[in-house]
């Protein structure tokens with residue numbers, strides 16, 4: 001029993017990480033700093049193969065990740081050229097010409113335990129209220145190009161939202177590498193050419209590199225990206241394909257020069273005829289990319305369209321990336337744990353990929369097999385990872401399915417597709433009662449669903465009757481007052497680019 | 510935007526709550542507040558009496574969640590202190606459950622990573638202070654619950670219901686008329702009176718006399734999970750006391766409860782009727798406590814498969830019955846009332862909404878059951894049939910996972926609904942002797958860092974003790990102060 005002994009005298013678990021992209025170095029940094037003497041971490045990466053090098057937008061959990069590592073926001077932002085993000089602005093998804101924001105925060109205020117959206121639905125019906133956007137401070141701030149971190153109690157308007165970052169995808173891994181190496185992580189450069197296994201147990205025992213180097217270990221973390229070298233190839237963990245719901249399987253990425261000084265504190269997602277494109281404002285440049293379905297659009301057309309629509313000077317030729325939506329049925333098999341793209345892929349519509357890596361790392365640290373791996377450890381890890389994937393999957397499908405667009409075969413297909421039962425149930429409950437079933441685990445809670453559902457025009461047939469209790473006059477006054485207050489608070493924030501400029505000055509000093 | 514077809518769903522024009530106990534009265538007040546335009550009727554048994562076998566109604570205390578509900582529906586703690594012999598309780602103390610005879614405490618509020626936690630330390634020292642929300646305060650993680658005289662408490666709730674315009678009626682449900690969808694349109698009482706309503710609440714206690722009229726409710730049996738099926742409360746209250754811990758003591762026949770209060774101390778024996786006869790139980794109660802036996806209460810551990818059927822919602826013992834360790838019976842009812850307030854059904858009742866209520870309530874009920882079942886992983890020093898049977902009880906998959914993860918690395922898996930707090934679970938499992946592994950991150954902290962964590966905790970406890978006052982003085986002060 002490990003309980004009372006402590007780590008003294010215990011041999012550290014030798015962790016070998018295959019791959020040095022964002023996922024690999026996040027894993028190395030977290031395990032080495034949090035599990036300290038329990039682990040001996042060795043990372044292998046190949047400069048020749050390189051990293052995927054996209055993945056620039058995050059969600060607020062990224063801050064938690066940095067926090068547990070003890071990395072300051074300033075240091076991270078300076079090293080990765082990061083900007084702030086208050087949400088995602090979706091354009092043309094529900095119908096061409098319509099837009100909405102999915103902010104990191106909820107709309108309005110609960111009243112007597114009843115969600116704000118019920119009151120808003122009523123006010124809307126009676127023509128009394130401003131659009132939902134007016135009732136979110138992060139949305140207002142983002143629209144005005146302003147930013148301030150939340151301050152004060154989380155139940156107040158000023159303290160009740162979150163924020164995340166946009167950053168340069170090529171710079172995070174090197175930054176984390178410095179951190180991880182300072183915590184004792186060893187690194188070897190080279191191409192993995194052979195995976196050696198124990199013929200009895202099937203466990204991986206070592207990785208052999210092109211130059212003959214053999215790196216052996218107890219636990220292997222596969223961060224090799226889409227190739228899924230250990231989990232997919234060696235362990236043959238079955239692939240669960242989700243492309244029948246998430247049809248996009250290509251992206252044409254295009255970095256562009258920034259225009260003007262305004263740096264928007266939000267990601268833009270703009271629906272296109274065969275998918276959507278992102279616009280991610282960084283310092284000094286803007287990331288663009290068209291995520292599309294190859295069944296509906298050729299690569300050449302996609303590249304031409306992203307060049308035409310980016311509306312700024314390209315800094316390189318468009319680069320086409322290929323992927324498919326789905327995940328490995330088991331992320332942890334024998335002594336191999338897949339993290340990052342090696343374990344599965346959900347497209348960047350809600351910037352969730354890095355989060356999925358983060359959560360897998362946190363669960364691995366929670367369940368870390370100090371005394372040998374038990375089946376139940378793998379089961380629990382896989383259960384928790386599946387849960388995260390499933391919730392995000394349904395939420396992404398919602399963005400495609402909740403549409404009135406019929407202007408292209410792609411959108412016609414999205415509209416007509418049969419969605420997973422879990423999503424059908426959630427949609428039905430919303431349509432009939434304006435409720436979202438809560439869940440304790442996983443991403444995207446009620447406010448996120450409300451933002452997208454209402455934003456894409458899925459207006460419920462009925463809302464909670466308690467919203468009708470207040471007199472129309474007082475409801476209108478309360479709504480008006482709230483919108484005004486939010487607008488005032490947003491206008492009192494400094495401009496986002498001003499905040500960034502000040503940071504740079506402070507950093508230089 | 511698409512054409513706007515949104516409608517508010519119809520508010521129930523009338524709700525009838527059946528039952529004479531705490532659960533019925535709390536639900537009535539909650540509904541009367543939430544639905545000011547709805548006609549709420551409280552239908553009690555003759556004389557406003559309460560079903561004497563409904564444990565959620567007999568409860569004179571429960572977990573801190575009750576205070577949250579009180580706040581939400583406008584019930585002042587001061588009134589309970591002054592009018593219902595209210596006093597404060599900081600936790601539960603367990604004696605003789607473990608082979609080594611060691612006692613343990615579940616203190617309300619935050620558990621500490623090492624050692625007893627603030628509430629337990631205060632209770633042991635007989636000192637009390639109100640929680641202090643300021644982060645950094647030694648009293649920040651503290652919580653407490655109230656004890657009260659259930660009869661006076663109920664009377665208080667009824668008078669609030671009265672003030673809110675609730676209609677009062679008396680009688681027992683005898684028959685019902687249904688409409689074409691199978692919903693109950695009116696209930697005919699044994700007095701012949703008729704109670705019509707859109708929505709009915711069955712808080713009538715065991716037997717669920719009302720929901721039975723709504724169809725054939727399925728009962729899920731918990732006898733394989735929980736060993737107690739009889740209670741023998743003492744006939745009379747013993748001398749009042751101000752200890753801030755409820756005591757649960759394992760004995761050969763089962764376990765004994767002792768709960769002090771300002772109106773008297775409640776005691777009783779929980780046992781299994783197939784292993785101990787009622788006569789033996791009476792002897793045992795007398796032998797262990799010196800109290801003379803009151804009326805035996807039979808329990809059928811289990812729950813309704815669906816608490817919400819047709820247009821009837823069962824709450825309290827009508828919906829679930831189980832042994833009263835920690836008086837979780839009232840706690841589950843409180844959680845169910847909160848759920849009802851969250852998913853207040855509009856009309857016509859939507860099957861999906863009903864499904865949601867039933868789904869979440871079932872999760873809450875099952876986790877409550879598992880919390881109780883987890884007590885029985887303790888092994889008392891004495892061999893007795895009750896405890897041999899307890900050692901063979903069934904564990905749900907969720908409980909197996911909980912026990913395993915705790916044993917392996919002191920981790921509590923998260924479930925979609927949780928009835929008791931994680932802090933309570935941690936203290937229960939640490940206390941009852943479930944072997945506890947160490948979390949990898951904590952193991953990695955090293956000895957010195959863990960020692961520092963412990964020293965910090967000791968300092969916090971000392972500061973909390975210092976900030977608190979002896980409870981009798983504190984209470985005298987509070988009661989002496991002009992009512993707020």
Ligand SMILES: Cc1cc2nc3c(=O)[nH]c(=O)nc-3n(C[C@H](O)[C@H](O)[C@H](O)COP(=O)(O)OP(=O)(O)OC[C@H]3O[C@@H](n4cnc5c(N)ncnc54)[C@H](O)[C@@H]3O)c2cc1C
Pocket residue numbers: 018019020021022023024044045046047049050051052053054055056057058190191192193223224225226227229251253289321323339340341342348351352353354355357
């Ligand atoms: C178009 C697109 C847009 C995206 N946008 C976002 C976004 O906005 N937000 C977000 O969170 N995520 C986004 N992602 C996902 C994000 O890019 C990835 O989650 C993240 O970069 C992690 O990648 P990785 O480390 O798993 O894989 P990679 O970056 O591919 O790293 C793989 C590593 O394995 C090494 N390797 C592979 N094979 C071998 C071998 N044989 N020998 C040695 N080393 C080997 C490589 O050298 C590399 O170091 C996006 C992804 C795509 C495709």
